[in-house]
Amino acid sequence: MVESPSAVKSASVADFTAAMTGGQAYDFGARAPGYTVLYFYPKDNTPGCTTESLAFRDAHDAFTSANTTIVGVSRDSMRSHEGFKAKLGLPFDLISDPEEALCLQFGVMKNKMMYGKQVRGIERSTFIIDADGKIVKEWRGVKVPDHVKEVLEFVQNRP
16 A cells, blocks of 8 residues: 655545435535545446445444544446445445546546556545544555555544
8 A cells, every 4th residue: 555645644625515325415514523534446346346345344333433434435326326335235325426526636536557558547545534624644556455454443543
């Protein structure tokens, strides 16, 4: 995992509202108190994204005990998100960002090589945001194995 430069840490996140599973809108300014884990992933129902989402699902109770809310974000449609959430039994919501507004705000859109062709997509990234709306930790270029464990350890060891 590649951690971002420290200059980005402690940056404040601008308030936003986005379409979310469950027929609701996610209002960042009215989020639950405590920490928020915002994880960006490339695509619903792909192997890495499924594995990552299942790991967050399986650790959900531990995150809740650490006063932390989990929210997943990708460019998939709300219909795709609803099916993905139901299929995996995810106890947290997913934000649909087809216009890439959040992706651009968090700087996760990258040019990547896929099957020998250059494509533009989400770089798997995770951000921990504190109660004041500041990014206190981020991971970019995430490799799925053990990532959720590392995120959980971070929130469990915060003051």
